[in-house]
Amino acid sequence: MNHIKIVPQPGCGAEIQGVDLRAMDAATFDAIHGAFAEHGVVFFRGQTLSEDDHIALAEQFGPININRFFAAHPDYPEIAMVAKEPDQKDNIGGGWHTDHSYDHEPALGSILVARTLPETGGDTWFASMYAAYDSLDEKTKAEIEGLNAVHSGRHIFGEGPETYYNSTDAGGNRIGNAAVAEVLDDAVHPVVITHPLSGKKALYVNPAFTVRFDGQTKEESQPLLAKLYAHCFQGDFHHRFKWEPGSVAFWDNRSTWHWALNDYQGQRRIMHRITIEGCALH
Numbered sequence: 071m072n073h074i075k076i077v078p079q080p081g082c083g084a085e086i087q088g089v090d091l092r093a094m095d096a097a098t099f100d101a102i103h104g105a106f107a108e109h110g111v112v113f114f115r116g117q118t119l120s121e122d123d124h125i126a127l128a129e130q131f132g133p134i135n136i137n138r139f140f141a142a143h144p145d146y147p148e149i150a151m152v153a154k155e156p157d158q159k160d161n162i163g164g165g166w167h168t169d170h171s172y173d174h175e176p177a178l179g180s181i182l183v184a185r186t187l188p189e190t191g192g193d194t195w196f197a198s199m200y201a202a203y204d205s206l207d208e209k210t211k212a213e214i215e216g217l218n219a220v221h222s223g224r225h226i227f228g229e230g231p232e233t234y235y236n237s238t239d240a241g242g243n244r245i246g247n248a249a250v251a252e253v254l255d256d257a258v259h260p261v262v263i264t265h266p267l268s269g270k271k272a273l274y275v276n277p278a279f280t281v282r283f284d285g286q287t288k289e290e291s292q293p294l295l296a297k298l299y300a301h302c303f304q305g306d307f308h309h310r311f312k313w314e315p316g317s318v319a320f321w322d323n324r325s326t327w328h329w330a331l332n333d334y335q336g337q338r339r340i341m342h343r344i345t346i347e348g349c350a351l352h
């Protein structure tokens with residue numbers, strides 16, 4: 071086994087040191103997998119992954135999900151481009167969210183590799199939904215026990231005038247396929263999930279894709295959703311990750327939220343994202 075060191079980060083996640091992601095032995099893989107399940111997001115520095123290495127790494131954690139809405143790398147359909155050019159204003163992922171909660175079997179997570187970074191800005195925030203759940207008061211925990219929530223991607227990726235696709239400059243060349251989003255079925259998941267790898271409880275609603283509680287209207291759902299989000303917006307379980315050349319982040323969609331800061335207008339930021347298939351949540 072490589073001599074790896076797992077360094078928990080304040081708020082959320084862990085940095086894993088002493089590993090070359092191109093050449094992991096079985097024991098190193100197990101240690102990384104365990105840290106991923108435990109901490110929700112793992113960070114690596116100083117990596118030199120080619121596109122082929124990135125794909126090979128992801129495949130060790132599960133089958134690759136080919137993104138339906140993001141522009142793909144021109145030569146590697148497995149790689150979704152998370153890109154912003156100097157003349158573009160809006161970024162991808164610029165608000166708290168967890169990816170793919172609108173799917174019946176939400177993706178396990180994504181491996182994001184930094185390719186071109188702005189000189190300043192472009193950090194990503196992560197929030198632990200394990201810690202968010204654990205720190206809820208007992209009354210709120212009782213209130214959400216057994217509750218399910220409905221998730222949709224239509225209002226983000228679909229054809230309406232207010233969607234991300236139509237209301238930002240990401241629509242068209244960076245985000246597309248709005249017709250496919252329009253026919254997405256709503257997905258229903260428990261508000262509190264038992265994480266499929268760690269067995270720990272996590273809060274599973276997010277401001278981008280959760281539209282209401284099952285059996286309630288949007289209006290009826292709003293006060294409790296707003297209360298849960300206000301709790302999650304507190305900084306105690308957040309970590310701000312500063313990207314450097316060679317940085318890689320591997321996050322778990324079931325136990326974290328993330329938010330890509332859009333504070334680098336006029337600069338280029340190119341990230342390669344590979345998403346790994348997940349499973350139904352209970």
Ligand code: SIN
Pocket residue numbers: 152162163164182193194328329330331341343
């Ligand atoms: C995303 O939401 O996938 C983008 C994350 C980032 O660009 O930092």
